[in-house]
Amino acid sequence: MIMEDAGGRAGALGAAAKTGARVLMYSHDTFGLGHLRRSRTIANVLASEAPGVSVIIVSGSPVIGSFEFRPGVDYVRVPGVVKMANGDYRTLNLNMGVDETAALRAQLIRQTTESFRPDLVIVDKEPTGFRGEIAGALELARRQGARIVLGVRDVMDDPALLVPEWERKGALHALETLYDDIWVYGLKEIYEPLAAFNLSQRLRQRTLYTGYLRRSLPNEPTLTRYPKITRGPFILVTSGGGADGDDMVDWVISAYEADPGLQIPALVVFGPFIARDRRRDFMERINRHPRLAALSFDSKLETLMNRATAVVAMGGYNTFCEVLSFDRPALIVPRTRPRREQYIRAMAAERLGLASAIVGEDGGRDPLRMAAALHRLLEQPRPSATTMCADSLLGGADAIRQDFAQWLGARNGQAPDQNRESLLRAASGGG
Structure with missing residues (x-):
């Protein structure tokens, strides 16, 4: 009787495994939290789609263990590298040069691909990865029969900066030769991130604009103890990862110091990558002001976003998705260097009435402004x-879920769904 139960259970698990798939997600994570948080959102969507789906996120983020994942999702952490404000890179923890670290990362990513044998590979933003580290793994995955998708955010960068960067990296050649599909996590009506490239007709037809990725409240309550000001109306000030948020945080604190008429309190969340000295200086000023409070980091920022009366943020992709998802009035303070991605998104959001924007360049950060x-x-x-329409604006998860389900069905021998081809044609603007 026990043997029959075990056999039945094994048979059920085998059937479940057939309906599932192995998904490898690559998130190069050289700066901030954006790539990791986007990959986590998508991984959780895929893992909930069918029994037997396993997702591994390959990431260099030192804080990936701070986030919750659905059953079926795990991660492999490779040695971290950090992109500095001037565009150069350094190794995060190891006493090794960046080139040697990149070679080690490439070897670990390839070994993971060889052992895991993914059916689907999703690469975030960089077609060749950090310093080309993903190329060998993609070639291997392609030989193993995997489908390979490039996922890009709604805005990449100013075309004048993006085109030469991709030419230098060989990114366009890799995209044309190694990739099957492109997912754009935004709407074509707002921005076309790859419009400056002369993509082949094949890739143009295989480009799906998903819409933005809707965010929800965490399943488990946060363990973070919030300051008293969060019990009433307050403004949430968030700089994402925090590595490049000094100017925005300083500007907001200066505004409270200069204008006693600002009566609504503000909570500043620094992010895990802010420089220690800067955080200490900010905390001294915040502690002196009765309507300011601060947190170092909260991996469940969605809870604070949902509580807040309004939001001040730099306008990275993930924060923008949260602003839309929790329907909060937002003031975007975008960075303009080394990338103009946040600025382009902020201007589009302001034009469409989704947020307001304020830009401080060349010392123009007047506190009263x-x-x-x-x-x-x-x-x-x-x-x-x-x-x-909120459904199309925040339809990213549903579009990815539909595409994945239809691909999974076709892979498992089900009749192909013509709706997917129609969806792709409509999303790419094809006939």
Whole structure:
């Protein structure tokens, strides 16, 4: 009887494994939290789609263990590298040069691909990875029969900067020769991140604009102890990972110091990568102000976003998705160097009425100018007040889920669904 139960259970597991797939996700994570958080969101979507789906995220992020994943999702952490504000790189922890670290990362990624044998590979943003480290693994995965997808955010960079960068890296050649599909995690009506490239007709037809990735509240309550100001109305100030958020944080603190009329409290969340000296300096100023408080980091920032009256942020992709998902009035303070991605997104969001924006360049961070923007923010309509349809705007997870399910069905011998081809044609603008 026990043997029969075991056999039945094994048979059920075998059937489940047949309906599932192995997915390898690559997130190069050289700067901040954006790539990791986007990959985590997509991995959780895929793991919930069918029994037997296993997802491994390959990441160099030192904080990947701080985040929750659904059953079926795990990660392999490779040695970290950090992109500095001037565009150069350094190794995060090892006493090794960047080139040697990149070679080690490439070897570990290839070994993971060889052992895991993924059916689907999803590469975040960089077709060749950090210093070409993913190319060998992609060639191996292709020989093993895997489907290979490049996933890119709604905005990559100013075309004048992006095109020469991709030419230098051989990214376009890799995209044309190694990739089957492109997923754009945004809407074509807002921005076309790869419009500057002369993509082949094949890739143009295989480009799916998914919409933005809707975020939800964490399943488990946060263990972070929030300051008292969060019990009433407050402005959430977040710089994402925090490595390049000093100017924004300083500007907001200066506004509160300069304008006693700012009565609504503000909570600053620094992010895990802010320089220790800068955080100490900011904390001294915050502790002296009765309407300011701070947290170092919260891996479940969605909870704070949902509680906040309004949001001030740099406008990275993930924060923008959260602003839309929790329908919060937002003031975006984008960085403009070394990439103009946040600036392009901020201008598009302001044009569409989804957020407001303020840019401080060349020392133009007048505290009273920021204070005036914060006063206006409290009267600003929510993103849902625009005419854009929330279902299409935040349909990213559903579009990915549908594409994955139809590919999975075709892989397991089910009749192909013509809706996918129609969806691709509509999303790519093809006939």
